[in-house]
Amino acid sequence: MLLKPRFLALVILLWFPLAYSQSKPVDAEGHQWWQHAVFYEIYPRSYADSNGDGIGDLNGISSKLDYLKSLGVDAIWITPCFPSPQVDFGYDVSDYENIDPVYGTLADFGSLEKNAKKRGIRIILDFVINHTSDQHKWFINSRSSRTADKRDWYIWRDGKGPEQPPNNWISTFGGSAWTFDSKTGQYYYHYFYPQQPDLNWRNPAVHNAMMDVTRWWYKRGVAGFRLDAVDTLFEDPDLRDNPVLPGINKYGDPKEEDKYNTKLPEVHDVLRDLRKVADQNGAVLIGETWTKDVAELKPYYGEHSNELQMPMDLMFTELKFSAPIFRQHIAAVDASGGWPVYVISNHDIVRSYNRYGDGQHNDAMAKVMASLYLTLRGTPIMYYGEELGMENNDPVRKEDVKDPKGRLGWPQDIGRDGERTPMQWNDSPNAGFTPGLPWLPVPASYKTHNVETELKDPSSILNVYRRVLVLRHQNRALLDGDYVALNENDANVLSYLRRYKNEAVIVVLNMSAQPQEVTFDLASQGFATKTARTLLTTMNPESTEGSLSHMALDPFSVYIGAISK
Numbered sequence: 001m002l003l004k005p006r007f008l009a010l011v012i013l014l015w016f017p018l019a020y021s022q023s024k025p026v027d028a029e030g031h032q033w034w035q036h037a038v039f040y041e042i043y044p045r046s047y048a049d050s051n052g053d054g055i056g057d058l059n060g061i062s063s064k065l066d067y068l069k070s071l072g073v074d075a076i077w078i079t080p081c082f083p084s085p086q087v088d089f090g091y092d093v094s095d096y097e098n099i100d101p102v103y104g105t106l107a108d109f110g111s112l113e114k115n116a117k118k119r120g121i122r123i124i125l126d127f128v129i130n131h132t133s134d135q136h137k138w139f140i141n142s143r144s145s146r147t148a149d150k151r152d153w154y155i156w157r158d159g160k161g162p163e164q165p166p167n168n169w170i171s172t173f174g175g176s177a178w179t180f181d182s183k184t185g186q187y188y189y190h191y192f193y194p195q196q197p198d199l200n201w202r203n204p205a206v207h208n209a210m211m212d213v214t215r216w217w218y219k220r221g222v223a224g225f226r227l228d229a230v231d232t233l234f235e236d237p238d239l240r241d242n243p244v245l246p247g248i249n250k251y252g253d254p255k256e257e258d259k260y261n262t263k264l265p266e267v268h269d270v271l272r273d274l275r276k277v278a279d280q281n282g283a284v285l286i287g288e289t290w291t292k293d294v295a296e297l298k299p300y301y302g303e304h305s306n307e308l309q310m311p312m313d314l315m316f317t318e319l320k321f322s323a324p325i326f327r328q329h330i331a332a333v334d335a336s337g338g339w340p341v342y343v344i345s346n347h348d349i350v351r352s353y354n355r356y357g358d359g360q361h362n363d364a365m366a367k368v369m370a371s372l373y374l375t376l377r378g379t380p381i382m383y384y385g386e387e388l389g390m391e392n393n394d395p396v397r398k399e400d401v402k403d404p405k406g407r408l409g410w411p412q413d414i415g416r417d418g419e420r421t422p423m424q425w426n427d428s429p430n431a432g433f434t435p436g437l438p439w440l441p442v443p444a445s446y447k448t449h450n451v452e453t454e455l456k457d458p459s460s461i462l463n464v465y466r467r468v469l470v471l472r473h474q475n476r477a478l479l480d481g482d483y484v485a486l487n488e489n490d491a492n493v494l495s496y497l498r499r500y501k502n503e504a505v506i507v508v509l510n511m512s513a514q515p516q517e518v519t520f521d522l523a524s525q526g527f528a529t530k531t532a533r534t535l536l537t538t539m540n541p542e543s544t545e546g547s548l549s550h551m552a553l554d555p556f557s558v559y560i561g562a563i564s565k
């Protein structure tokens with residue numbers, strides 16, 4: 001068919017803005033906005049409480065936008081703030097298209113979005129796609145009868161026999177993954193808590209409804225989604241038993257390999273469809289992607305880069321604080337072909353301050369980590385409070401635990417309350433988070449590790465984050481340069497170049513408790529110079545000369561310098 005030229009022009013005109021919105025580069029290298037952006041995860045319950053009920057809220061976040069801007073944050077990912085019975089603190093959504101009253105209203109969201117945009121900060125929402133709350137109207141309908149309209153929106157099966165679930169699958173939060181519903185005499189499937197029934201993604205109506213949810217939020221100015229639990233979207237249609245492994249897990253269930261209920265290939269069809277809608281809106285998709293090796297990350301980007309732009313490398317959170325271990329992992333991720341996404345903790349993982357810390361040099365080690373993941377080639381996602389050196393405040397008695405899996409698994413699994421405590425704004429009671437009683441207690445370290453106090457100390461963790469982020473936003477080599485490992489046999493000092501055309505930044509991190517001396521010969525990298533211009537160091541700046549032929553490093557210290565040809 002031949003199109004009339006005028007009609008063709010119209011088609012091109014209408015199509016162009018859509019295509020353009022997904023591919024508009026922000027630099028000469030063709031990078032997209034999210035490749036230059038620094039992301040910051042906010043657990044809204046714990047960020048800032050504007051109305052004194054002890055729970056953070058959207059207006060609280062709005063009141064902290066200037067702080068986020070001055071820190072150097074370009075996009076905030078807000079963990080679920082939708083209506084929810086809060087069994088899993090928001091990861092049990094009962095309405096995808098509204099805001100939970102505890103966090104505010106849609107109007108509050110609108111003003112947060114507007115005020116963030118004014119400051120150039122984008123908003124990423126958390127899309128819980130594997131399951132809803134059992135209080136979602138879809139599930140209420142689904143469980144009402146075997147012939148209900150939405151029966152097939154969830155996964156219902158007969159038991160194998162009396163009191164016998166359909167198969168041996170166990171929930172990752174403990175117990176069978178099947179719950180019997182006496183009203184209709186069948187079991188429903190839930191990979192997580194029983195209050196989080198899995199959606200049936202094989203049903204096209206579910207598929208369409210969920211795509212529509214993303215459109216609904218894009219219209220309200222959302223710049224993308226962090227996709228929760230993408231690995232568990234599909235189950236084997238034959239419900240084959242999972243292979244049982246030796247031993248018992250922390251909830252007392254036999255261990256098993258989640259062979260037939262995770263990472264099914266159909267997941268990628270859904271990611272591709274979500275991406276199509278995202279592309280029409282210039283949006284980014286971040287994935288909660290748990291992998292065992294770097295090669296497993298690759299498929300999440302999609303064969304034609306048409307799935308997730310940003311699958312999180314969560315393996316990074318499992319590495320030991322050691323130069324050779326990080327060197328090896330970074331090299332593998334950097335060479336894997338996808339745009340790296342670096343994360344050092346989140347709301348499910350013990351805070352990096354405790355994980356890496358040796359109990360003696362934790363502050364210095366936190367500065368080393370900041371200087372590492374914020375200067376690599378790739379996009380970093382910070383977790384609120386990392387920038388202060390916030391530490392875990394773990395419950396010591398079972399009766400204090402709020403996270404249900406902590407009560408179920410106590411004391412082997414104490415739950416995730418420890419890493420979700422209130423943001424530490426100042427040294428007043430409850431760290432200035434709330435005038436009321438905070439939903440979780442702040443750790444004693446809030447007296448020293450808080451925004452107000454740290455802002456006054458040029459060498460605080462917060463000020464190191466702020467300075468590294470300034471460099472990251474302004475320095476061409478840090479924005480666009482490649483990654484070149486240096487001194488690859490050094491067991492203690494991790495060092496590398498970020499190299500862009502005639503310039504480079506050299507990052508030198510002493511990851512050991514001893515002083516170290518290093519020498520760099522950068523001739524083979526095209527840089528004949530013997531000195532660097534210091535951009536940032538955690539050592540005494542006067543005594544740090546930037547000599548590449550002989551650099552002395554304090555224990556757990558950072559040197560970042562600029563060099564040119």
Ligand code: GLC
Nearest residue numbers: 088091128192228229347348
């Ligand atoms: C993801 C979330 C976690 C939640 C789970 C179930 O792993 O990060 O917090 O409990 O999904 O939705």
Ligand code: CA
Nearest residue numbers: 049051055057
């Ligand atoms: Ca509140």
